[in-house]
Structure formats: structure tokens, C-alpha cells
Amino acid sequence: MKAADELLVIADGLAFDEDLAAEHLDGGKTVLTLTAEKAIPEGFERIDREFAWAGIMLANGSLVERLAEMPSDVDPQSSLLRLALQSGTKTGAVPDSAVSDHRWTVLRNRNVLQAFEVNWLNGAFSPARPIAPVSALADYAGLAVLKRHSHPIKAARAAGGLGYALAAIALLSGYFGYAAVGFVLAAIAAFAFRFGSAIFSILNGRVARTGARRVLKVLPGLLLEAALIALAWYSVEASERVPALFAIVILLALLRLAAEWQRTHGFPEMRDMFEDRGVIGIILAIGVLVGQLVPVIQVFAALVMLVLLFQTYSSRITRA
Known part of the structure; x- marks a missing residue:
């Protein structure tokens, strides 16, 4: 991957509203975030005291080269997230309401999956x-x-x-x-x-x-x-x-x-x-x-x- 390329990273188990994601990534390289208070109990990864990673980021392709220099036992997703933030990639806040109404969630159990499925079907088809x-x-x-x-x-x-x-x-x-x-x-x-x-x-x-x-x-x-x-x-x-x-x-x-x-x-x-x-x-x-x-x-x-x-x-x- 070339440095000029863009790298799209989606967290394991993330289910999300594609239109909402596209809207927040429209401005280019961005790390999407949620408020930690709302997101951490729902299974999202913490960034700092105030924010959690929303599970999607668009970053420089050069991060892959830097990831390759790290020990083989590191978590690739978490490492790419830290590298993107350290390199100055801007953040974009996904509204907490997206989590509340099951448009943006980590599929950590069957109940969450069913809630997302119902919401997705209601939005996709009447x-x-x-x-x-x-x-x-x-x-x-x-x-x-x-x-x-x-x-x-x-x-x-x-x-x-x-x-x-x-x-x-x-x-x-x-x-x-x-x-x-x-x-x-x-x-x-x-x-x-x-x-x-x-x-x-x-x-x-x-x-x-x-x-x-x-x-x-x-x-x-x-x-x-x-x-x-x-x-x-x-x-x-x-x-x-x-x-x-x-x-x-x-x-x-x-x-x-x-x-x-x-x-x-x-x-x-x-x-x-x-x-x-x-x-x-x-x-x-x-x-x-x-x-x-x-x-x-x-x-x-x-x-x-x-x-x-x-x-x-x-x-x-x-x-x-």
C-alpha cells in the first residue's frame, strides 16, 4: 500500500448505518468517535477519558508500514487507531443517538444483533x-x-x-x-x-x-x-x-x-x-x-x- 492511498478500517463486529458513516467520512481522513460514557458500556474501544472509537476510521495508507514495524503480537486495529491519532488524523463525532436507536452498535450478543436487524429492516424496507x-x-x-x-x-x-x-x-x-x-x-x-x-x-x-x-x-x-x-x-x-x-x-x-x-x-x-x-x-x-x-x-x-x-x-x- 502506498502512502498516498487511503486506509479504511472497520472494527470487528461493528454494525453501522452506511449513510451516516459516509456523511462523517465525506471530509476525508477521519477517526470516528463516540462519547465514552455512552459507548464504553456498549463494547466500543476507549480512546481517552472523554471519547471512544466508533469503530471506523479513514487514514493514510502509510500507517500500514508503521504497523509492520511493530511487534507481531500487537492488536492491529488498536495499533492502527493509535497511529492514526498520533499522526494528527482528525476526529469526527458520531451522535450518541445512533447508538441509542441501534443504528451503530457492536454485535456482542444475540439481543444486540436482533435489535440492529429490526432497525435495519425497518429502514431498508416497508x-x-x-x-x-x-x-x-x-x-x-x-x-x-x-x-x-x-x-x-x-x-x-x-x-x-x-x-x-x-x-x-x-x-x-x-x-x-x-x-x-x-x-x-x-x-x-x-x-x-x-x-x-x-x-x-x-x-x-x-x-x-x-x-x-x-x-x-x-x-x-x-x-x-x-x-x-x-x-x-x-x-x-x-x-x-x-x-x-x-x-x-x-x-x-x-x-x-x-x-x-x-x-x-x-x-x-x-x-x-x-x-x-x-x-x-x-x-x-x-x-x-x-x-x-x-x-x-x-x-x-x-x-x-x-x-x-x-x-x-x-x-x-x-x-x-
């Missing part, structure tokens, strides 16, 4: 509310698998593959005259897609950083909607296909519009409901079974429109 039952069930299933499965990414990919397969089988079912079965399969596909998406969202973050990831993120939803449109077309007599096509397209467009309105106006519960394509599949399957698919779609679309109108009107009154 499961759908029960008002969107299929999405909520998929989200909580994803959380359960994430906690217990040794390879959650594999489980998420398998669920995604299953979703695509079910969507294809749903289309074939509609084509061969089993539209109700097709709608149910589309609902199960929606569950599978949401399950995989929940795991990926937690592990990789909500933001799709590349164009390919953005496409893969929206593709399942588009495929499901295409399947629902095709199933609506196949499920009615030839004379009713145009009204059915028009009704399902309007319904899906209204659902997208309603979900976007909830996103911009801060109603996540309602947004979850409008984005739950699994529920749509189940409702449309019932419509097929009772022989009233087009009226069911029309009534559903009217209800969504009424909700949008009511919320828009209420929002204007509130602003006034």
Missing part, C-alpha cells in the same frame, strides 16, 4: 399494509425467507422465474378457454414477483442504479398487466371483446394514476392497494366465474375514479 393483501403476504414471506434462508438472492431469483412461468401459463389458460384459472395464476404470479422484489429491495436498495435494473424492475408489472388485458379479451364472447378491452385498459390506467397520486401526496397504504395486481387477478377471476366480467371491471374502475376524485377534492380543500 412491507405493504393489509389493505393490499397479496402484496403484504409476499412482503412478509420475503422478510421471513431473508431471515432464515442462507441464500436469499437465489430464492428471489427462483420466485422471479416462477412468476414469469406462471404469467405465461396464465396466458395459455386464457387462450384455451380457462380464463378464471388464468386470472388466478396471474394473481399467484403477482405474489411471486412481489416476493422476489421484496428481497431484492432489502438487499440492494430501492433504487435501480443501472438501466438494465430499471427495466427488470418494471418488467414484471408490465407483463402482469399485459396478461390481465389478454385474459380479459379471451374470457368474453367475441361481441364483448372490445368493451372488455376498453374497460380493462381504463381500469389499469386508473390504478396506475391513483398509485402515482398516492406516491406524490404521501399515502403509502393506498398506494400499496392500487399497485396490488394479485387482488385484481382474484377479483377478475370471480367476475369470470359469475359471468359478469365487464360489469365487474367497470364497477371497479368507477370506484377507483371516485376515490381519486374524492382525494383530489379533499386535498384542494385542505390547501385552501
